[in-house]
Amino acid sequence: MSCKVVLAQGISTSYREELKNTIKARNIRPKLVGFLANEDPAAAKYAEWTAKTCAETGVEFELRTCARNDLEDKIIEANQDAGVHGIMVYYPVFGDRQDQYLQQVVDVSKDVEGLHHKYIYNMYHNIRFLDAAKTKKCIIPCTPLGLVKVMEYVGVYNGILPHGNRLHGRVVTIINRSEIVGRPLAALLANDGAKVYSVDINGIQEFHRGVGLQLKKHEVTETTLKVEDVLPLSDVVITGVPSPTYKVPSNLIREGAVCINFSTFKNFDGDEIKKKAAIYVPAVGKVTVAMLERNLVRLYDYQLQDRESQPSSTA
Secondary structure, three states: OOOEEOOHHHHHHHHHHHHHHHHHHHOOOOEEEEEEOOOOHHHHHHHHHHHHHHHHHOOEEEEEEOOHHHHHHHHHHHHHOOOOOEEEEOOOOOOOHHHHHHHHHOOHHHEOOOOOHHHHHHHHOOOOEOOOOOOOEOOOOHHHHHHHHHHHHOOOOOOOOOOOOOOOOOEEEEEOOOOOOHHHHHHHHHHOOOEEEEEEOOEEEEEEOOHHHOOOOOEEEEOOOOHHHHHHHOOEEEEOOOOOOOOOOHHHOOOOOEEEEOOOOOOOOHHHHHHHOOEEEOOOHHHHHHHHHHHHHHHHHHHHHHHHHOOOOOO
16 A cells, blocks of 8 residues: 555654754743643543643643633633743533633633634634734644644645645545634635635535635635535545544545544544555644644743833833
């Protein structure tokens, strides 16, 4: 079989080394606080994994556990603590709109997960900087950003084209349209020039920037297409179905496609997909954590810039 299996460890190594070297050379100690207010073993495992990675790169990580009804107050305390540079919450907490509210409680200047409305709005509207001078890049949600970096690593992005258009001509299917990963990822890839088929249980939407990328930001259209229609057209298939029984039909995958799984479950049949795909990425978790740390260092620098730009008080 000619399929190349690419592991997240190899993709994340260069980012982690860059972070480690930057933190050491600048003699800084960015602090990340994670809040665990649920009993989800997967969240606890992710927290353990985050702590280990942060220790290796020189980031100070503190896990704070609390009852979910105390979480809002605890987030506000961290917002007001100048020694805390980044905040993340292990969701779901309540599993409903209250979680969306908590995402807005996290101070925008400390939101390493990029879930604040300002970041989400900018992402969907293809606004890439926070300031007019374009010195502060927007914070992008970690898993969608990690998936972009995976696609860059395996060569899906065309480096000859200008930034913002490097997926022109690519067709991507994403089987997941969650508000945390699937829909933001579809928007990011469409804003970079791809035609994206976004699949969920209710149907398929197409995200695109029009013929010749005429549109400044992506638009979304409803379709009557089915999975069996879009998979054979797709250069890239990305899946994140949270089910141990779901499998992407390997027979529908286009010969030579790039297949990427971000679910905690194996959404591709490992043996079968290797017969069709040119590149298979079975997991992306370590890249996600690297992007989390990258966002943290970026926010640390933004906070430093803001403090330095403030006029000093005189007695």
